[in-house]
């Protein structure tokens with residue numbers, strides 16, 4: 287009874303995309319193992335895809351197994367405003383518009399329902415890319431904890447949009463090409479390393495509206511948790527902490543690397559362990575472009591031919607919608623036959639297992655932030671082919687700052703010769719060894735951060751302490767707000 291009384295109850299709403307759901311699930315587990323009660327809310331669509339991807343295809347509460355292990359995590363689902371079977375990958379802008387304009391109503395209804403049920407709720411944890419959490423948190427008297435799943439560098443760029451505008455680097459016809467040296471905590475940044483959205487001249491798109499509104503909303507957050515490590519982005523984080531309650535708590539990865547107890551894959555995982563077991567140590571290239579970005583048919587063909595030219599063995603994740611979900615067989619004719627048993631093509635896998643396998647030597651990646659953290663953790667150097675959003679900026683961190691990866695190509699469009707040359711640079715010779723040594727050093731920083739005395743663990747302790755103090759201070763006003771809110775929603 288005593289323990290139940292002290293438990294902090296957080297409602298957790300992840301952004302309904304694979305690269306956000308995975309770290310959100312693991313953050314939820316981390317918080318639950320620190321004594322939180324969590325109510326985790328997926329969209330119906332994410333839940334449907336997770337269920338379909340399960341070997342048994344069963345429509346289950348994804349947290350059943352962790353609850354049986356003693357963690358207090360409840361699970362529910364809510365509509366994102368679109369029919370479950372709607373092809374969100376093919377109709378990206380319509381999906382993004384639903385998240386921008388419609389999802390808040392469904393999210394609010396879900397929050398209101400939990401609050402009205404009489405359960406004591408103290409906070410709302412939601413992805414920074416949502417445009418509504420601070421308003422809903424305020425209405426229901428909850429602390430708002432914003433979860434940022436990209437590096438702190440990208441957060442600070444969006445946070446300082448006004449500075450980028452003022453200096454002619456964003457939102458003008460002829461964007462200035464001078465080095466960006468005025469963002470606090472960021473030493474110098476070439477405009478070509480800004481996120482794709484910050485480099486576009488049309489800033490009236492739905493994604494821009496999401497960014498503008500989300501970064502207005504995050505200014506009302508009580509806390510920001512970021513999936514990064516203080517030692518990797520020290521100056522940026524130090525500056526952000528002078529402005530907001532920002533905590534670096536990464537890398538948020540499944541503990542111990544054993545298969546996660548919670549289903550987090552949106553596609554069925556192919557098992558390539560037996561095949562990898564037949565390959566010599568450090569001989570295979572892992573290729574994956576994450577869950578979200580599309581590759582053009584031209585680039586896909588050049589990568590395919592470049593892989594063949596390199597003669598390196600590879601495991602390539604070719605998602606069913608990698609080019610587009612209405613082009614289900616986009617690889618060059620005869621490619622699959624040509625690779626035979628030398629290499630492997632799969633639609634999806636449990637990436638952490640593959641990266642951790644001793645046969646894997648390098649990772650050709652789109653530079654999604656989770657993939658970068660996972661690759662560092664497994665000490666696998668990266669071959670970078672960023673496609674959009676933060677991936678452009680993440681490449682700069684990997685290649686220019688930390689020197690743990692190289693570019694797939696310095697020119698666009700990419701050519702098969704360039705692809706093959708750089709695969710061989712990564713997989714053999716001096717540059718491969720240098721990258722391996724560097725990545726071992728960076729891995730140490732990640733590893734140290736999550737030890738009991740490490741920065742991320744301490745930041746997590748501090749966050750929980752600060753949250754409790756904040757909740758205690760606000761408890762008087764919370765109950766008043768909460769009562770008002772209940773009266774309003776009951777129409778009294």
Ligand SMILES: O=c1ccn([C@@H]2O[C@H](COP(=O)(O)OP(=O)(O)O[C@H]3O[C@H](CO)[C@@H](O)[C@H](O)[C@H]3O)[C@@H](O)[C@H]2O)c(=O)[nH]1
Pocket residue numbers: 303304305306308435436551574575576577578579603633634635636637638653654655656657658660674675676677
């Ligand atoms: O076959 C696969 C391929 C990927 N993954 C996992 O899927 C996640 C992919 O995440 P990420 O590498 O970050 O790429 P995206 O799916 O593209 O993630 C989106 O979200 C990220 C975090 O916000 C951003 O950094 C990216 O740019 C954005 O596209 C990782 O955890 C991978 O381990 C698998 O489990 N199996």
